[in-house]
Amino acid sequence: MMHDRRTLIRNSMLLGAGMALLPQPGFAKADARAAIRKAALANKAADIKRLQDWIGLPTIAAENRNVAEGAAYMEELAKAAGFTGVRQVKTDGLPGVVGFMDNGAKHTLGIYFMYDVKQFDPAEWQSPPLEARLVDKPGWGQVVIGRGAVNQKGPEATLLAALHAMKAAGVNPPVNLVLVAEGEEEIGSPHFRQIVETPDVLAALRKTAGIFIPAGWQNANGKVDVNLGSKGIIELELIASGEKWGRGPKQDIHSSLKAMVDSPVWRLVHALNTLVTPDGNTVAIDGWFENVRKLTPREKELIAKVASAGDEAQQKAQLGVTHWIDDLPYNQALERLAQEPTVNIEGLVAGYTGPGGKTVLPGRAVAKLDLRLVPNQTRAEATQKLRAHLDARGFKDIELNVSGGYDPTETAESSRLIQAELATYRALGVEAALNPRLAGSWPGAVFTAPPVSIPAGHFGLGSGAGAHAPNEWYLVESTNPKVAGITDATMGYVEIMYQLAAGR
Amino acid sequence: MMHDRRTLIRNSMLLGAGMALLPQPGFAKADARAAIRKAALANKAADIKRLQDWIGLPTIAAENRNVAEGAAYMEELAKAAGFTGVRQVKTDGLPGVVGFMDNGAKHTLGIYFMYDVKQFDPAEWQSPPLEARLVDKPGWGQVVIGRGAVNQKGPEATLLAALHAMKAAGVNPPVNLVLVAEGEEEIGSPHFRQIVETPDVLAALRKTAGIFIPAGWQNANGKVDVNLGSKGIIELELIASGEKWGRGPKQDIHSSLKAMVDSPVWRLVHALNTLVTPDGNTVAIDGWFENVRKLTPREKELIAKVASAGDEAQQKAQLGVTHWIDDLPYNQALERLAQEPTVNIEGLVAGYTGPGGKTVLPGRAVAKLDLRLVPNQTRAEATQKLRAHLDARGFKDIELNVSGGYDPTETAESSRLIQAELATYRALGVEAALNPRLAGSWPGAVFTAPPVSIPAGHFGLGSGAGAHAPNEWYLVESTNPKVAGITDATMGYVEIMYQLAAGR
Structure with missing residues (x-):
C-alpha cells in the first residue's frame, strides 16, 4: 500500500479463551463450511503456487514495470476464481480490472484489490524477492518471503483461494461479488476514481453492502483491528530555489558567497518554521482546524478500550520511543493519534548530502512533507490553505508540488460491512478491536465519498x-495457535460472506 | 584546496597597456633571467611530463589513497628540485614533507605545498582525470586536464620548474627556501600544525620573510588578486536525533505516528531557525559579533577599488544571481562579503531523500553548516558560542560535530612578502588588485598565527x-597574450625570488 494501513496500535491482549478457528454453527450450514474447508485443504498447494507465481510478476507503476502484464494477469486470476464480465478499464493512467459474480444472492459484497507492489532492492533481501520462497519463521511458522507477500497479494490470493474452494466444494457463494482492482495503488491511486466511476462499475458498487481490501494483520496474539475510518494524507514537496525566488543563486555556488548572496535553504527553513508550533506538534497553518470535527464520545470510548487493552510499554519499545508528545498518558496519546492533523517532515534534501562537508551555497532546497488530515478536512481544502499560508507570509515563490494523497475516510460502526466483520471475528473466536480511526491512510475515500458512498x-x-x-x-502454515495460516484465513473470507448474507 | 580560495571577485579591467611577460631589467641581472628563461624553454617538455606523472598519482586522504606513495613522491620531487634535508615529518595523522635550500642568501622564502587532491568520479570527466591529457581549450590555449591540475599540482609543478631552470642555467636562487608540504589539505589540514611546529621546521619558517602557496589564478584579462587575508571557517554538522533527545523515535518510524510522537526533524528546523535573522543573512548566535573587528578605512578603500574595477553584471551572470543581499550596490555587497561572518547551510539530510515521497517520521536529521569567521573571531570561540547558544535555548541534545576549520588570517599590506608580490606583478606588467580579505578560507592561519607568525x-x-x-x-601553452602559459608562469616564480631578494 502507498501508506501502510496496518494499524500501528497493537492491541495485544487476547481476552477470553483461545481462538477456535473451526467454523461455528450459525447462520449458514456447517456442512457447507466443512466441505469448503476440505476443498481448501486439498487446494492448498495450488493456492500457494498461485500466490508464488503472482509474486513472480511484480507490477510497479513508478517504474512502468509489468504494467500491461500485471493487468492481464489480474484478469486471468479473476476469471479463474469465477468472476464474470472481467475486463480492463482504461484510465488517463494505467488501466484497472473489474469483475462481477452474480450468485443470485440478496446481498452484494465489494472487493478491492491492488495488484501493484512497492519497489525493492534484491540486494537487501535474505531470499530473492521474486522467488517467493517458503521459509520457516520462528514463532510464526512457514512463511512466503517476497515483494507483495503481505502488501497485498498474500491476503488477496487467500480471498481467491476461498472462491476456488467454494467452487471445488460445489457451494455457491452466499453473496454476489464486485471486484475492482488497480495497478497504481503504490503511487497513490491517481486514476482509481476513474475506474470506480465507470457507469456499470459505479452502479454495481452502489449496490454493495460495502467493500474491503483483504488484509492479513493478526498480531502474535491473534488479534485484529476493525478500522472505522482513516486519516487522509497529502504528500508534497516544498521547494525553495534561487530560480523561482529571484534571489540567491540559480545553482550551487561557493559557500563563501553567503555574505553577499541570499540562501534558498535558509528561506525554506524559515518557511517550514511557520507551519507548526515550536515543539513541532501542532499545525500552525492559517485556518487549519476550521473543518476539523472533534472525536465523538463513542470514538473516545473506543480509544479508551484500545488503550486499556494495549501494551503501551511494548509499543514504545517497538517504536524506539520513550515519551509520547507532551508526556501524555497512553489513552490521551491514542486520542491525539486519532484526532490530530499533522504536518510531518518525511525528508529534507539540500546541497551536499554525502559524508563530510562541501562548501556550497545551494541553489535549491526541498522538504518532503506528509500532512495527515482528519474528518472533515479535505485534500483540496488543505492544499489551498497551505498555499495561502505561505503566500500570506511572502513565500509565494516556494513551490508546492503535491505528489498524491487521499481524503480522510469514515465508515459507520453500524454499517452492514462492519457488523459482518465483527460477527465473523466473533464466530471464529478472533479478538477484534474497533479502531475509530486509522492514523495511516488508504484510498478508502474513493468508496466512502460520493458518488460511490459505501462503507469501506x-x-x-x-x-x-x-x-x-x-x-x-506472509504466513502460510501457522505454528501459533492464535494466528491463522492460509487455510484458516481462507475460511475467514468464506465466513464473512456467510455473515454478510445472514446479517440484518 | 579544501575551501576554494580562488577569489570569486573577478576584477576584469586591465588598466594600462598590454602585459610584457619578458623579464624586465631591474634589481637582478637581466642576463641571468634570460639564461633561466632559455633553460625553462628547453625544459618545458620535461616540466609538463613531471606534472602529468604527478597527477597520475592522486593522494586522497579521505579515501586513504596513495597516502604513503604521495609523501614519498613529494620527497623525490623536492630532492630533484634541489632541496636538501628533505624528509617526512610524522604527525598524529598523515606525515608531511619538508625541505630546505640554503643558497647563502640574505632573505628566505617559505613555500607551502599540498600534494593531496579532492575526490573525483571519472564518469563525470571528458578525459580521464589521472591521464592528464593535453587538450586545446578555446580562448585559453593548450591545457592539461586532470585532478589536481590547478588545485594545486600545476602551479606547484611550475614552481619546481623554476628551480629546475635555475639549476640548468647555473644560476643560484637569490633567496634561501623552506618547503613545507602536506597531504591532508583537502580534509582540512587537521595535523599540519604539528608539521610546522616541529622545532627545526618552526625555526626555519620563522626566519622567512613569508610563505606562499603557488597559484594559477589569472583571469581572462590576465589580472590577479593579492589577498591580504582570508576568512576563517568552521565546518560542522548539527544533528537532532531521538537517540540523544530522549524524545521522538530512535529510528525512522511510520509517519502517521507524528500525531503522538515528537519529530527530531522539526527540532532541527526550529534550532536552525534561531541561528540567523529571518532573512537568513545576519548571524543571530548569542555574542557572535563580540570580537568582530570592523573593516579599516584602508580595507574599505581597497574594496572600493575592486568594486569600481570589477564587472558586476558579469559576476552576477556567472553566479546565476540577480540581486545581492538587501539589493546592495556592488561596493557595499563586496564590503559585506569581506566583513560579514556567515552561517551557511551546505546541506540538509533527513529521512527519505530519493525521488517522490516515503511516509516516515525520521529518527535523525542533519544540517551541514559552514560558518565563516572574520578577524578577530577564532574557531574555538565560535564553536563554544554556537554550543552555548543552542544550550541556552534547550537544544543541549543537538549534537555539534566540527569536522574541520581554520581561524581567519591576515597579512599586512606592508609586509615584505606582499610588497615582493606586488613588485613582481608590476615588473611583469601584470595587473594586480589588493583584496583585503578573501571570503574563502585556507590554512594560512597556521603560518600567520603564533608561534610561526609570518606573512602568508x-x-x-x-x-x-x-x-x-x-x-x-591548468594552462600550459597560452594563446591569450594577457595570460601566462607554463614558461611565463615559471619565470613569475623566478622573478618573485629576485624581487624578494632586492626588497627593502
Whole structure:
C-alpha cells in the first residue's frame, strides 16, 4: 500500500479463551463450511503456487514495470476464481480490472484489490524477492518471503483461494461479488476514481453492502483491528530555489558567497518554521482546524478500550520511543493519534548530502512533507490553505508540488460491512478491536465519498509484515495457535460472506 | 584546496597597456633571467611530463589513497628540485614533507605545498582525470586536464620548474627556501600544525620573510588578486536525533505516528531557525559579533577599488544571481562579503531523500553548516558560542560535530612578502588588485598565527579552473597574450625570488 494501513496500535491482549478457528454453527450450514474447508485443504498447494507465481510478476507503476502484464494477469486470476464480465478499464493512467459474480444472492459484497507492489532492492533481501520462497519463521511458522507477500497479494490470493474452494466444494457463494482492482495503488491511486466511476462499475458498487481490501494483520496474539475510518494524507514537496525566488543563486555556488548572496535553504527553513508550533506538534497553518470535527464520545470510548487493552510499554519499545508528545498518558496519546492533523517532515534534501562537508551555497532546497488530515478536512481544502499560508507570509515563490494523497475516510460502526466483520471475528473466536480511526491512510475515500458512498474497510485473518521493506512475508502454515495460516484465513473470507448474507 | 580560495571577485579591467611577460631589467641581472628563461624553454617538455606523472598519482586522504606513495613522491620531487634535508615529518595523522635550500642568501622564502587532491568520479570527466591529457581549450590555449591540475599540482609543478631552470642555467636562487608540504589539505589540514611546529621546521619558517602557496589564478584579462587575508571557517554538522533527545523515535518510524510522537526533524528546523535573522543573512548566535573587528578605512578603500574595477553584471551572470543581499550596490555587497561572518547551510539530510515521497517520521536529521569567521573571531570561540547558544535555548541534545576549520588570517599590506608580490606583478606588467580579505578560507592561519607568525598568501601567474569539479585544468601553452602559459608562469616564480631578494 502507498501508506501502510496496518494499524500501528497493537492491541495485544487476547481476552477470553483461545481462538477456535473451526467454523461455528450459525447462520449458514456447517456442512457447507466443512466441505469448503476440505476443498481448501486439498487446494492448498495450488493456492500457494498461485500466490508464488503472482509474486513472480511484480507490477510497479513508478517504474512502468509489468504494467500491461500485471493487468492481464489480474484478469486471468479473476476469471479463474469465477468472476464474470472481467475486463480492463482504461484510465488517463494505467488501466484497472473489474469483475462481477452474480450468485443470485440478496446481498452484494465489494472487493478491492491492488495488484501493484512497492519497489525493492534484491540486494537487501535474505531470499530473492521474486522467488517467493517458503521459509520457516520462528514463532510464526512457514512463511512466503517476497515483494507483495503481505502488501497485498498474500491476503488477496487467500480471498481467491476461498472462491476456488467454494467452487471445488460445489457451494455457491452466499453473496454476489464486485471486484475492482488497480495497478497504481503504490503511487497513490491517481486514476482509481476513474475506474470506480465507470457507469456499470459505479452502479454495481452502489449496490454493495460495502467493500474491503483483504488484509492479513493478526498480531502474535491473534488479534485484529476493525478500522472505522482513516486519516487522509497529502504528500508534497516544498521547494525553495534561487530560480523561482529571484534571489540567491540559480545553482550551487561557493559557500563563501553567503555574505553577499541570499540562501534558498535558509528561506525554506524559515518557511517550514511557520507551519507548526515550536515543539513541532501542532499545525500552525492559517485556518487549519476550521473543518476539523472533534472525536465523538463513542470514538473516545473506543480509544479508551484500545488503550486499556494495549501494551503501551511494548509499543514504545517497538517504536524506539520513550515519551509520547507532551508526556501524555497512553489513552490521551491514542486520542491525539486519532484526532490530530499533522504536518510531518518525511525528508529534507539540500546541497551536499554525502559524508563530510562541501562548501556550497545551494541553489535549491526541498522538504518532503506528509500532512495527515482528519474528518472533515479535505485534500483540496488543505492544499489551498497551505498555499495561502505561505503566500500570506511572502513565500509565494516556494513551490508546492503535491505528489498524491487521499481524503480522510469514515465508515459507520453500524454499517452492514462492519457488523459482518465483527460477527465473523466473533464466530471464529478472533479478538477484534474497533479502531475509530486509522492514523495511516488508504484510498478508502474513493468508496466512502460520493458518488460511490459505501462503507469501506479492511478484513482478513492471517499475518505478515514488511510492507515496503525487505523480506516482506506472509504466513502460510501457522505454528501459533492464535494466528491463522492460509487455510484458516481462507475460511475467514468464506465466513464473512456467510455473515454478510445472514446479517440484518 | 579544501575551501576554494580562488577569489570569486573577478576584477576584469586591465588598466594600462598590454602585459610584457619578458623579464624586465631591474634589481637582478637581466642576463641571468634570460639564461633561466632559455633553460625553462628547453625544459618545458620535461616540466609538463613531471606534472602529468604527478597527477597520475592522486593522494586522497579521505579515501586513504596513495597516502604513503604521495609523501614519498613529494620527497623525490623536492630532492630533484634541489632541496636538501628533505624528509617526512610524522604527525598524529598523515606525515608531511619538508625541505630546505640554503643558497647563502640574505632573505628566505617559505613555500607551502599540498600534494593531496579532492575526490573525483571519472564518469563525470571528458578525459580521464589521472591521464592528464593535453587538450586545446578555446580562448585559453593548450591545457592539461586532470585532478589536481590547478588545485594545486600545476602551479606547484611550475614552481619546481623554476628551480629546475635555475639549476640548468647555473644560476643560484637569490633567496634561501623552506618547503613545507602536506597531504591532508583537502580534509582540512587537521595535523599540519604539528608539521610546522616541529622545532627545526618552526625555526626555519620563522626566519622567512613569508610563505606562499603557488597559484594559477589569472583571469581572462590576465589580472590577479593579492589577498591580504582570508576568512576563517568552521565546518560542522548539527544533528537532532531521538537517540540523544530522549524524545521522538530512535529510528525512522511510520509517519502517521507524528500525531503522538515528537519529530527530531522539526527540532532541527526550529534550532536552525534561531541561528540567523529571518532573512537568513545576519548571524543571530548569542555574542557572535563580540570580537568582530570592523573593516579599516584602508580595507574599505581597497574594496572600493575592486568594486569600481570589477564587472558586476558579469559576476552576477556567472553566479546565476540577480540581486545581492538587501539589493546592495556592488561596493557595499563586496564590503559585506569581506566583513560579514556567515552561517551557511551546505546541506540538509533527513529521512527519505530519493525521488517522490516515503511516509516516515525520521529518527535523525542533519544540517551541514559552514560558518565563516572574520578577524578577530577564532574557531574555538565560535564553536563554544554556537554550543552555548543552542544550550541556552534547550537544544543541549543537538549534537555539534566540527569536522574541520581554520581561524581567519591576515597579512599586512606592508609586509615584505606582499610588497615582493606586488613588485613582481608590476615588473611583469601584470595587473594586480589588493583584496583585503578573501571570503574563502585556507590554512594560512597556521603560518600567520603564533608561534610561526609570518606573512602568508598566494602567488603565481598562469591560469586554470575546476578545483573540486570535473575537468579541472591548468594552462600550459597560452594563446591569450594577457595570460601566462607554463614558461611565463615559471619565470613569475623566478622573478618573485629576485624581487624578494632586492626588497627593502
